[in-house]
Amino acid sequence: MDITGRWWHLNWGGQARGNGWSGKRGMVFKTPNPWFPWNRLISGMEDLLFYTITEGKEMIPVSQFISALRSTGLLTSDPRLSDCMRQLRQSMQDSAGTVMMDPKLFRKCVGANILLLTQAFRRKFIIPDFEAFASNINQLYYSTQRQVGGHVADYIPQLAKFSPDLWGVSLCTVDGQRHSAGDTKVPFCLQSCVKPLEYAIAVHEIGTEHVHRYVGKEPSGLKFNQLSLDEEDKPHNPMVNAGAIVISSLLKVRGFLGVMEYLKKMSGTEYVGFSNATFQSEKETGDRNFAIGYYLKEKKCFPKNADMIAALDFYFQLCSIEVTCESGSVMAATLANGGICPITGEQVLSAEAVRNTLSLMHSCGMYDFSGQFAFHVGLPAKSGVSGAVLLVVPNVMGIMCWSPPLDRVGNSVRGIHFCQELVSLFNFHNYDNLRHFARKLDPRRQSLDDRVSKG
Ligand code: DON
Numbered sequence: 001m002d003i004t005g006r007w008w009h010l011n012w013g014g015q016a017r018g019n020g021w022s023g024k025r026g027m028v029f030k031t032p033n034p035w036f037p038w039n040r041l042i043s044g045m046e047d048l049l050f051y052t053i054t055e056g057k058e059m060i061p062v063s064q065f066i067s068a069l070r071s072t073g074l075l076t077s078d079p080r081l082s083d084c085m086r087q088l089r090q091s092m093q094d095s096a097g098t099v100m101m102d103p104k105l106f107r108k109c110v111g112a113n114i115l116l117l118t119q120a121f122r123r124k125f126i127i128p129d130f131e132a133f134a135s136n137i138n139q140l141y142y143s144t145q146r147q148v149g150g151h152v153a154d155y156i157p158q159l160a161k162f163s164p165d166l167w168g169v170s171l172c173t174v175d176g177q178r179h180s181a182g183d184t185k186v187p188f189c190l191q192s193c194v195k196p197l198e199y200a201i202a203v204h205e206i207g208t209e210h211v212h213r214y215v216g217k218e219p220s221g222l223k224f225n226q227l228s229l230d231e232e233d234k235p236h237n238p239m240v241n242a243g244a245i246v247i248s249s250l251l252k253v254r255g256f257l258g259v260m261e262y263l264k265k266m267s268g269t270e271y272v273g274f275s276n277a278t279f280q281s282e283k284e285t286g287d288r289n290f291a292i293g294y295y296l297k298e299k300k301c302f303p304k305n306a307d308m309i310a311a312l313d314f315y316f317q318l319c320s321i322e323v324t325c326e327s328g329s330v331m332a333a334t335l336a337n338g339g340i341c342p343i344t345g346e347q348v349l350s351a352e353a354v355r356n357t358l359s360l361m362h363s364c365g366m367y368d369f370s371g372q373f374a375f376h377v378g379l380p381a382k383s384g385v386s387g388a389v390l391l392v393v394p395n396v397m398g399i400m401c402w403s404p405p406l407d408r409v410g411n412s413v414r415g416i417h418f419c420q421e422l423v424s425l426f427n428f429h430n431y432d433n434l435r436h437f438a439r440k441l442d443p444r445r446q447s448l449d450d451r452v453s454k455g
Contacts, residue, residue: 042114043107049118050106059102062088072120073130073177078343079268080116080176084109125175126396126445133443134179140421141169141181150405150413153385156281159404162188162387167403167414170325172333174395176342184325187271188402189278191384192224192239194318195247196357196365197331199238201254201262202247203353204339211250214301215243219364219371224410225288233299239364239382241315242292242301248318249302249311256317263321266334268343270327279320286316319384325400332390332398335380358392362430369409369416377419378429389415393428396444 053068054060066076066088076085087109092099099105110117119125127133145167154160168183190197202211220236222228228242229235235242251259263272282289289312297308323331334341335358339349361380366373373381381391387404389412399422403414423429427440434442 045114046107046110050103052121059100062099062101065101071131074120075178083111084113125177126173127177127443128445130177137179138181144414144418147414147417150407152404156285158278158281162404164405168325169401170329171397171399172329173397174337174342180326187273187322187324189275189386190321190323191319191386193382193384193388193390194321195239195244196361196382198247198318200349200353200357202251203356204349208356214246224367227292227295237360237364245311245315246301248315249306252314265346265348266331267327268330268341270330271324273322275320275322279316282316325402328400329398332392332400335392336394336398366411367409369411377423378431383411387412391419
């Protein structure tokens with residue numbers, strides 16, 4: 001059935017005809033305008049969307065609507081859909097038996113979400129065929145599960161207690177499409193994955209110039225916990241311990257709760273916790289970090305009046321912040337999306353802070369494997385001793401991989417394998433050519449111009 005024929009004043013080409021809209025882009029009516037039939041336009045859009053979802057049927061079970069919604073990549077827990085879901089739950093409570101979605105209930109539920117849902121069902125999200133993409137990710141997940149090498153970090157009991165079999169991957173696109181496979185609800189500590197996040201917050205709060213008065217931008221070529229400074233007697237970059245400890249001293253005035261608030265916003269208010277036991281153990285076993293702290297103090301690397309022990313304490317606290325793969329993937333997606341959290345729409349970090357962060361993750365994020373990772377995977381990432389790998393596909397999605405067994409360098413064995421396989425399958429490497437080579441899959445939405453030029 002050609003449902004587009006039902007509404008004379010609308011078609012799905014994005015043009016509104018016969019409604020006074022054409023040629024007036026950017027025009028906003030703050031009060032109801034008697035000359036402009038907004039209500040008719042909106043209700044036309046609602047009906048059109050309804051019949052698109054139901055494929056022309058007058059009603060479908062609510063469960064079918066929910067499945068259709070999930071197939072676009074949207075979760076029913078998405079904060080943008082909270083009103084819609086509340087209305088649905090209400091209708092389910094009010095009636096016995098199978099609840100049917102008809103145009104009336106649909107209008108009630110859609111409310112302010114008309115544009116989001118239209119984008120979702122019209123396949124206008126960054127990954128239009130999300131089910132196919134998710135099924136590819138599942139295959140990569142299962143093939144990576146077979147990687148059984150590596151050793152779980154055991155320098156503190158809180159890390160050693162994790163089973164080597166734990167393995168989870170979550171992703172969140174810049175449109176808030178979500179997919180998870182495996183152990184994605186288990187909390188783990190960010191450890192060094194907090195370094196890019198604290199750097200981003202510092203740049204957002206106090207600016208690039210100020211932060212880089214104290215820390216460099218070059219890969220060190222040395223171990224992450226090396227007692228070493230660059231030629232200007234600054235830590236080499238924010239991704240090594242010395243750099244992160246100095247940045248902790250810059251951020252100290254915002255306090256632990258201030259940083260937590262940023263992380264909570266980056267995660268779209270999903271799980272962000274704290275492991276006090278890890279924090280205590282980090283302090284007890286942190287001789288190397290204390291040595292770095294004294295070295296930094298001797299070389300006058302801290303801002304005036306900074307308290308070195310307090311900065312170390314803060315650094316240990318930040319390493320002990322917990323996320324899950326699910327919440328971590330939203331944080332990564334906020335970085336992929338220029339600092340705007342995809343599921344809340346909130347601008348958490350400035351575009352400049354995010355760009356700096358991604359640049360440094362790209363060159364310094366993966367310990368002594370950073371050069372190889374940049375070569376083979378070509379994406380900004382940061383790993384942590386807990387087995388976490390925070391991966392960003394700029395302008396597309398954020399990914400959090402987590403599996404505790406680590407390789408010789410300290411990166412998660414499964415995390416690295418997954419990132420490599422992901423880029424072998426999809427053209428996500430920064431230097432993959434997007435126009436001429438079709439050897440890899442491109443799951444991204446193509447613009448009309450692209451399609452025409454590819455023929
Ligand atoms: O500084 C440490 O030893 C840990 N708390 C952080 C370890 C980690 O993830 C390694 N980082 N680059």
